[in-house]
Amino acid sequence: MEGILFPKGVVEGREGLKEYQARGGYEALAKALKGSPEEVIQVVSDAGLRGHGGAGFPTGKKWQFTREAPEQPRYLVMNGGEDEPGSRKDRVLLENLPHLVIEGAVLGAFAIGAGKAYLYINAKYETAIKSINDALSEAKAAGYWGEKILGSNYDLDFEIIAAPHNYVAGEDTAVLEVIEGRKPQPRQKPPFPVTVGLFGKPTSVNNVETLANVPRIMLKGADWYRGFGTKDCPGTMLFSLNETEDVNTPGIYELPFGTPMRHLIENCGGGMKDGKKIKAIMPASPSSAYLPADKIDTPLDPNAMRDAGSMLGCGVVHIVREGDSIVDELVRITEFFAAESCAQCPACQMETKSLAMLMKRVQQKQGNQAMLDQFGKLLAFNKGKGFCNLIAMPGPPIESALKLFPADFQALLPNA
Amino acid sequence: MPVSQSCLVCQNIDCKSRGSEQLAAELQQKIAAKGLTDVDVKPYMCFGACQEGPNVVIYPEKNWYAHVKSEDLDDIVAHLAGAPHVQRLDTIDSSLKELIYQLLDTGVF
Ligand SMILES: Cc1cc2nc3c(=O)[nH]c(=O)nc-3n(C[C@H](O)[C@H](O)[C@H](O)COP(=O)(O)O)c2cc1C
C-alpha cells in the first residue's frame, strides 16, 4: 500500500541523496522558498498534520505560535530522543530516510523563521546519527541548507545533539535543557517553548516523524494528504508492533489513521505466534490503558482509541497473551516509571516509587486488599503535581488492569 | 523487647542531599543512648514532601516531623521516651499525611 513516509512500505536500507532527488526530493523546499513561510504554515494546517511525538498537537498551530512570538531569534528543534521501550519508529526514519527528515526540518525552520535548527538524536542511535550527519554534508553541498538556500535570502544552520538515553530526556523542555548544556529535567510550564523555549527564545519542538511528513504535504498538497486517514485525523502513522515473541512478523508499519487494529496485528504482524490467544492490547505502550481482546477492531485513530477507553500515543502497540500475568507486566511498567522519574517533583518521586513498591508486594504474594485500594488513591492525590506528564503515565495501565482483570490481582492475595 | 515504634527517615535524592542519611544515623545513636530498645530507625524512599525534608515519620504512632535538623533530634527522642509531641515540627498538610499513613497501614513497609 502507498504510504506517505515510505511510498513502498517500510523498507530498511538508507536512501541516498540521488535516490531521494529521483523521487522528488527537495522539490518541496524549492517550491516553498518561492513562496512565503506563512504559506507553508497554511498548507500544513490545511492538511491537518498533528504531532507524532505523543500529544498530537496540530503542527501548523505550533509553527504559527512560534512564528508570531515577538522575541528573536527563533529555533527549530527536531526531537529524536526516542527512548520509549519498544519504539524505534524515529530511528527507522533517521537511518533510512535521512533526507526526507532533513527536508522536513528545513521546511519547518523556514516556516517559523529560524536561523538555526537542532537535530536532537538519542545517543544510542549511532547509525542514525551517522546517517543524518552524512546526509547533512550531502545536502549542504547541494545548497539545501547553509547560506542563501537555493539562491533565496534564507539562511539556516544545523547542529546535531546527542541525546542522553533516558525516557524523560525526550520531553520537549528536557530536550531544551540538554541543548543548553544541563541535565534532562523538564521545566515547569507555562511558559511553553513556543514563546519561551531554547535560550529563552521562541522554539518549535517537533518529533522526527512529524517533520518527515512535511515535504510530501508541501509537494502534493493538503488534499492529497487528506486522502489518507480519517476526516478528523488525516494522514498515516508508524506503528511499532512489539518486538517480542508475540506476533509472527513484528516490525514497524505505516498505516493510515483509522485502520482497524486487527489489520495491524493479523495482516501486518501475521497474527499471534503459536496460535496464542490475545488477552489484552495496550495501544500506546507503556502508558495507555489496556483494551480487552474483543476491542481488536478499534480503529487506530486517537479519537476512536479515546472512546474505547485508551489512547493512541505514539503507536507502540503491545499485546498481552492469554496466560500472561498482568501483574508481572505492571511490575515492569511501574518499575520503569519509578526509575525514569527525574526526581525533581516530590509528588512524582513518591507516587512512582510507591506504585512500584506496592505492585512488587502484590506480585510476591505479600499484598492485601488495602494495598490494591492504594493505587487509585496515590494516582488521584498526585494528579497534575509534576512538571511533566510522566507523573500521570503509570495511571492508565494500572487502573485499566484493575478493572479488566481483577481476578489476576485477587489470585495473588495470600488468603485467596 | 519487640519494636513498638519505627522512625522512618526519607532517603530519596532530595532529602539525602539535605543530610537525611547523617540525620538517621544520629537519631539511631540518640535513641540507643536514651536506652529506647523498642524503637528503631528505618530508611524510607520518599514521602512526597521533599521541599519540607528531611522528614521523620513515627509509625505506627503517626507523628510526622518535617524540616528536621540535627538540633531537633533531642526533642524527638524525648517525645519517643514519653514527652508530648514536638508541635513546631508538625507542619505537613493533613491530606498528604492521611495518604501516607494509609499507605503505611497496608503493611507495605
Ligand atoms: C516523559 C516524556 C517523554 C517524551 N519523549 C518524547 C520523545 O522521545 N520524542 C518525542 O518526539 N516526543 C516525546 N515526548 C513529547 C514531547 O514532550 C513533545 O510533545 C513532542 O516532541 C512534540 O512534537 P510533536 O508536536 O511533533 O509531537 C515526551 C513527553 C514526555 C512527557
Ligand code: SF4
Ligand atoms: S513529573 Fe516526574 S519526570 Fe516529570 S519533571 Fe517531575 S519528577 Fe521529573
Ligand code: FES
Ligand atoms: S526524599 Fe524526603 S520526602 Fe522525598
